[in-house]
Amino acid sequence: MNKYTRDQIAARVAQDIPEGAYVNLGIGLPTLVANHLPKDREVVLHTENGLLGMGPAPAEGEEDWDLINAGKQAVTTLPGAAFFHHADSFAMMRGGHLDVCVLGAFQVAVNGDLANWHTGAPDAIPAVGGAMDLAIGAKQVFVMMDLLTKQGVSKLVERCSYPLTGVGCVSRVYTDVGVFDLRPQGVFVSDIVEGVTLDQLKSLTGLPLQQG
């Protein structure tokens, strides 16, 4: 099946981030979105460990390990950046001050439930970080993920089987085959990758999808 690359998905997410937005990009795949924000658009990136106005990675050898992102990678500051402590950082989330967050996911349900912190496997060491705060806090929660698992099972589901991160919080899911808008009236698909049909996606997900 034809698929979008990770960079194509990231570029598609970036299109939907408006001028002036305060945005948190989750660790992993969502960090790619930063590379695709148009240069003429002013977007302020938030990193939960205590920085607004995060800039790109420094040149090799220029790292300052007191200046990192949530993924613990070295970053830089842009003019206008601000540092703050953790209680303030999470007040920015919980208090509804962030416009958009982009997260990865194990599963997303059609009602917007998100599962991205724990597979529920008995021997797994659980770790949650800021995922639950981001899920309930940002005005819009976007998910970026492959539609299918490596085993070919849909990660967009009627109901999550993995433990939840947040209830009814996701509004849009950007995948390697198309964009899924989760609305009260149902799931609307747009930007379907060339060569794939809506009927194929219905059969792959087992969901009553509608053309967006």
Next chain:
Amino acid sequence: MINKVVASVAEALADVKDGSTILVGGFGTAGLPNALIDGLIEQGAKDLVIVNNNAGNGYTGLAALLKTERVRKIICSFPRQTDSYVFDELFRDKKIELELVPQGNLAERIRAAGAGVGAFYTPTGYGTLLAEGKETREINGRQYVLEYPISGDVALICAHQGDRWGNLTYRKTARNFGPIMATAAKLAIAQVNEVVELGALDPEHVVTPGIFVQRIVQVGPNDPAKA
């Protein structure tokens, strides 16, 4: 004369007791007070409860403290990391208890302790495993979970500059949990890169006012890359 500056890490930690709850600043290795943690290992206090965002990286710093098996329990948000070898083994061998807390709840529970708040309702975690068994309430049409403060007997934090009154500044994202942990412990100890003269810090730039800090020890530049 008020003088919170002590001469050595050993002096700063001399009276830390067995069974203490210790708030340890840092996010990953940024802001992790390495000199104080090494001092705590040397000091030998045991049966500890550690509060930190993570559960140690590599084999130094917090990981080295865990390795001593003097930590009974850790309260954190993100224990599992690519290099959390020490914690992973202790956890799988059931040699350490884990209380997993969403990061913002961890921060706010510490803040609440320092601010004298008895408990608070938060939307974070509602409807998830991490809120199971907790009291919930609907407020203005939204669901919230009741969370209680986390206070410490001791806080160990890493700051940039400090003066003898205990006023502190921080460096970049190494600030993270330092300011709130300082408020939430009976004994807040800051390791600083540099002790400066009283009056040298611009009052507009003081991040942690000295009232929250009991001891300061100068350790020279903290090197988070080596933690």
